[in-house]
Amino acid sequence: MKSRIQNIFLTLLLFLGGIITAQTVNVGELFITSGTTMSTVGAMDNKSSGNLFNDGEFILYSHYNNDGLVSFSSGSHSGITRMIGSTGFQQISGTMPMQWNDAEFKNNSIQPAFHLSNEVSISGTADFKQGIIDDDEYGGLLVFENKSKHINVSDNSHVDGKVQKSGQEDFTYPIGDKNKYRFAGISAPKEILSSFTGKYFFEDSNALYPHSQKTKEIVLINNQEYWTLDKTAGNSDVMLTLSWDETSTTPADILVSPQTSIHIVRWDEAQNRWIDEGGVVDSDKKTVTTPVNVSGYSVFTTARVDDGIVLPCSTLTVFNAVSADGDGKNEYFKIGGLTECSADNTVEIYNRWGVKVYDTVNYDSNGNVFRGYSEGRTTISKNEMLPTGTYFYIINIKYSGTTPQVIKKSGYLYLTRN
Template identity: 45%
Template sequence: MEKMTTIKIISVLTVLHVASYVCGQTVNTGALTIAPDTQVSTLGDFDNRAGGDMINDGEFFVYGHFKNDGLLSFSPGQATGLVRFEGMYGAQDISGEGLSEFFGVRFDNPATQPAFRLSGDITVNGNAQFVDGIVYNRSGGGLVDFGPEASHEQVSDRSFVDGQVRKTGDAPFDYPVGNGGYYRGASASGLSDIEGYFTSNYTLENSDARHSHFNKEERIVFIDNEEYWEINRTGGTSDMVLSLTWHEETTPAELLSEEDGKAIHIVRWDGAKGLWVDEGGVENHEEQMVTTAVSGYGIFTLAKVLDEEKPDNSLEVYNGISPNGDGKNDFFYLKGIEHYPDNTVEVYNRWGVLVYEAKGYNNTDVRFNGYSRGRATINKGKLLPTGTYFYILKYKAEDGRAKDRSGYLYIN
């Protein structure tokens, strides 16, 4: 049977390779270090006062409220450290004026939702586990920030962030956001700026109350009147590829009904123009997703739009590649592209990472043969894995008009 102790931390305390269970409120005003392979639990509230300095490289169990007004982090270069919020007495407050820097964090509280009321700022540098319990920061002012290499898992309707989530860097990321009991993440990727960041949240409400659906471009037929996402570039200069999904329980049936001559696109409220604008998009019915490169930021949602004019008859896209050297479908073939030499081609993976780009695509010495060659991509020069990709073709028509086409590309 493990020993039960009561500790009130009022000065320097370093914990090394022991398991300690703390009853009542735990107050730290000095320095507290939890070493790797060490477990420390506070059954009551935890209060890291101003001047308190906590380094967690082990496992820290928090069963009550959590407040950090001091310094709280993990050792530089140490890829360990897990803070486990596992409430025993109901909903937990996560608050404080100090930035709580976690390597890993686990949210697991089956209390009445929302289980976690966030009013302080937390940063995740490793992995966040959304097991049970909604993290609510919609009104408390707190921010969940994911670092450049951070990730998350197990997000569901039972556990997500109801409010602001920020992601730093250009790595692809699925924002773990939701509202009204639904996880409705948005997948986004910055294209070139590892120092930039985007902030996102989701609201299960009609955006018409904020921005009238009557004010829209003519080709927009119907705007989703049940939900919207707000995504802003709050740092850096990067562009973004955005994917939004539809869901039968939150997305209106009018939007999802199939109609000839109409498609589902992503639309954005353009404050400068004072109307909703069509950002375009390609539908993936298997994943119930629409993807496009966006031209601005702010309020986004899905909409039914009139299909664009028929493409030039002389231009045909073959959207399958099997780069195995047998001479059949070895590259991305754009039949007739030689008639439009003023063109650019971009290819993105399903996470919005640019894997190929070219100007003056011509099917001969400038062509995509399944190898990674993008300015913002990794593993340049390597054959890309089998899967579904997204292409954007921009070209100048014979009458001088700028035109574009987009769609899915399959590599096998």
């Protein structure tokens, strides 16, 4: 009881506007209520017996160690922890994970500004104003919980190391390496208990994952950067998005025209080689996305692939807009020249979560065209009208010439209902 009273007294002292310059130690219960600000200039140490609940504003100008409980009240969304430094790096350490609602990282005195050796989970918004969080060198982990997000990520403020995302929303990883922010993104998993961990490496993957060991359609593998994505909880799978930056990290020979040849490739440990995961390029956003859920996890990077042999037909024309509104225009997904190329073809369409909503063989041979309804042998919600949005298509064209091959084309499809 004595320690509890002592901590309540200390809390009141700080709430009245004082700033403690020496180390602040909590051994009992410390509550920062909504609308209240607490600041520490010296290091903050929450001992194993300490319970710290932050529903207000907690400003730390130095290190933050936790060996007890750091959290916020159930149902509260008002708490924010501000790591603000000006005289050197700030350690975020301890033996017990911390649970923060909102967070602000702002330290322009040194890079990396934050040495993360503990696990910190964010339930609200993390604001990356200034300073890199290094959990790679120090063994920590930054976790974004379900419905959490981040803002203001840049070369000057991101995570150098691993970031874990839990929940069922799509997510862009605020990751980088060697002072370069190079994000990766995932589509929304179907299960709320899903968890995926991402990391970026600004280095050549060839020494660990030989670029000479690859499937035949892969022509050139990015030799300056790679990412890892691991499934750490749940059974859901995701589509993966990788970014590029022609001014700093991504080799120019990967980005040459046509950019449709840029795909995502994955190192397959079972096959001991790189395999093609496909790619839908968005040149404006400088990203490439797998058209469907990835077939496995671990190591990924960008590459150029051979689009295949020249088919004995005119160039395919894909009309990637479907407006199923009954006006007679763009009523179905039209693919000009497909039958001329090969009657032996398949068409698959997936939603933004990587779920197949349409498939057929020998497309448009007997009225089997995509009109905005879920149809196929293995699709969900059969015969239901699909919602307005962006979908992905995959066209597989089987060519049985002198060298039989399957040519795969993929891209975005836009569906509107009115």
